[in-house]
Amino acid sequence: MARPYIPSLDLIEPAARGETWAVARLISRAEAGTPEVREAIGEIYRRAGKAHVVGITGVPGSGKSTMVSKLVRKLLDAGERVAVVAIDPSSPYSGGSILGDRIRMSDLVLDPNVFIRSMATRGAVGGMAHAALDVVDILDLAGFDRIIIETVGVGQDEVEIAKASHTTVVVSAPGLGDEIQAIKAGILEIADLHVVSKCDRSDANRTLTDLKTMLKDGLGSALTRGWLPPVIGTSSYDDQGFEELISGFGKHLAHLDGPAGAARREQISVFRLKKAAEALMLERLRRHPAFEPEGRRVAARQTDPYAAASGIVKQFSMEKPHV
Amino acid sequence: MSTQIRVLLAKVGLDGHDRGVKVVARTLRDAGMDVVYSGLHRTPEEVVTAAVQEDVDILGVSLLSGVQMTVFPKIFALLKEHKVEDMIVVAGGVMPDEDVIELKRMGVAEVLLQDTPPQHIIDTLTGLVKARGDR
Numbered sequence: 001m002a003r004p005y006i007p008s009l010d011l012i013e014p015a016a017r018g019e020t021w022a023v024a025r026l027i028s029r030a031e032a033g034t035p036e037v038r039e040a041i042g043e044i045y046r047r048a049g050k051a052h053v054v055g056i057t058g059v060p061g062s063g064k065s066t067m068v069s070k071l072v073r074k075l076l077d078a079g080e081r082v083a084v085v086a087i088d089p090s091s092p093y094s095g096g097s098i099l100g101d102r103i104r105m106s107d108l109v110l111d112p113n114v115f116i117r118s119m120a121t122r123g124a125v126g127g128m129a130h131a132a133l134d135v136v137d138i139l140d141l142a143g144f145d146r147i148i149i150e151t152v153g154v155g156q157d158e159v160e161i162a163k164a165s166h167t168t169v170v171v172s173a174p175g176l177g178d179e180i181q182a183i184k185a186g187i188l189e190i191a192d193l194h195v196v197s198k199c200d201r202s203d204a205n206r207t208l209t210d211l212k213t214m215l216k217d218g219l220g221s222a223l224t225r226g227w228l229p230p231v232i233g234t235s236s237y238d239d240q241g242f243e244e245l246i247s248g249f250g251k252h253l254a255h256l257d258g259p260a261g262a263a264r265r266e267q268i269s270v271f272r273l274k275k276a277a278e279a280l281m282l283e284r285l286r287r288h289p290a291f292e293p294e295g296r297r298v299a300a301r302q303t304d305p306y307a308a309a310s311g312i313v314k315q316f317s318m319e320k321p322h323v
Numbered sequence: 324m325s326t327q328i329r330v331l332l333a334k335v336g337l338d339g340h341d342r343g344v345k346v347v348a349r350t351l352r353d354a355g356m357d358v359v360y361s362g363l364h365r366t367p368e369e370v371v372t373a374a375v376q377e378d379v380d381i382l383g384v385s386l387l388s389g390v391q392m393t394v395f396p397k398i399f400a401l402l403k404e405h406k407v408e409d410m411i412v413v414a415g416g417v418m419p420d421e422d423v424i425e426l427k428r429m430g431v432a433e434v435l436l437q438d439t440p441p442q443h444i445i446d447t448l449t450g451l452v453k454a455r456g457d458r
């Protein structure tokens with residue numbers, strides 16, 4: 001049954017009351033990043049800011065989704081309302097995606113205090129991280145206490161999302177090769193908490209030891225930040241380590257309440273501001289009428305791409321925005 | 324700008340095969356759609372809750388076990404309860420012609436029987452979303 005288009009601003013109140021359909025629809029609009037949704041996102045941002053945002057990242061197959069499922073169960077038992085945003089990469093060829101993280105979270109689906117949303121990395125204007133943070137604000141407005149973002153720890157977008165969370169968890173797993181995979185992926189540095197998953201496996205001890213040794217080398221920089229990322233072993237199969245993980249969240253939040261937290265929050269805000277500005281600029285720039293005629297001149301080799309681009313940018317930056 | 328089509332593919336019922344659904348999932352991904360896959364043995368409640376949270380354009384329910392005449396009325400009732408009567412529901416699987424007619428009468432937008440050519444699936448879904456318009 002078709003129904004009339006509901007303006008994004010009119011979705012705010014039902015979303016704030018926690019009506020799932022409205023929350024879900026606002027998220028789709030934020031993801032698409034159409035100009036129509038911006039005013040609503042602005043209002044939502046001003047009303048949000050209560051939730052604790054946890055980014056969980058790690059290489060494919062490290063056990064993130066299974067862990068999230070267990071973790072969410074514990075948080076629910078403690079009386080929290082929890083939202084999960086599970087982000088998977090889009091196919092670079094078609095732009096489409098298969099989003100399968102939900103399969104591992106199927107136990108949670110019918111709990112009224114859980115909301116699970118899958119997102120693909122592509123499809124967002126101005127980068128994924130920007131859209132993901134808008135989504136976080138919508139979930140925050142809808143009254144979720146804890147918002148967990150799962151991303152695969154490879155690729156710029158995913159790392160940016162993890163960094164823009166309040167608390168970043170980097171998952172390493174035994175059995176995925178000799179090295180600590182997070183080092184190869186360059187994401188070891190972004191961790192506020194380290195998790196070694198699958199600790200029911202006999203080779204997990206080695207991963208734990210390797211990781212701790214590795215971290216000792218970077219001890220200096222951690223200490224200057226005033227926060228030493230703990231290493232927590234978990235097993236989703238044996239239900240181990242989750243109390244420690246949750247108490248790690250509490251400690252990190254307490255740390256964020258101090259001066260370090262103010263710096264972190266400011267850093268996240270500056271990041272968002274830059275992303276929002278980039279999105280606006282790009283959107284206007286891409287519509288610039290000079291591209292086609294200049295493109296023809298480039299094709300005819302009457303000019304080169306750099307000279308033509310610098311001409312367009314110069315012209316663009318002097319024009320008045322009319323959006 | 325045109326946004327990406329989002330589809331939830333779900334298997335309802337007891338049968339344990341999902342090879343067919345997975346093939347369809349890849350077909351749709353390769354056509355540029357975002358496909359949420361929710362796994363085997365889902366109940367109508369689970370499927371609808373997931374579809375609402377994911378705000379998909381199309382809810383694709385596949386079943387082989389001959390339970391369609393009980394499953395779909397339930398799905399439509401739940402969609403109404405969740406205030407998303409505008410969701411497009413598509414059925415897939417194996418069923419007799421008279422069931423296809425009955426399902427369409429109930430509000431199933433399209434029934435794609437097993438062995439529907441991939442391009443036909445893509446065209447059908449794209450056409451349905453286009454006909455619905457912006458939301």
Ligand SMILES: Nc1nc2c(ncn2[C@@H]2O[C@H](COP(=O)(O)OP(=O)(O)OP(=O)(O)O)[C@@H](O)[C@H]2O)c(=O)[nH]1
Nearest residue numbers: 059060061062063064065066104152198235236237
């Ligand atoms: N031994 C053991 N295996 C686990 C555990 N947790 C997950 N696994 C297995 O690890 C594999 C990957 O689990 P997922 O939870 O899907 O991992 P993921 O990191 O979310 O994977 P992607 O989303 O594909 O990046 C599955 O085969 C799980 O069964 C655990 O605690 N112990």
Ligand SMILES: [Mg+2]
Nearest residue numbers: 064065101150
């Ligand atoms: Mg996963």
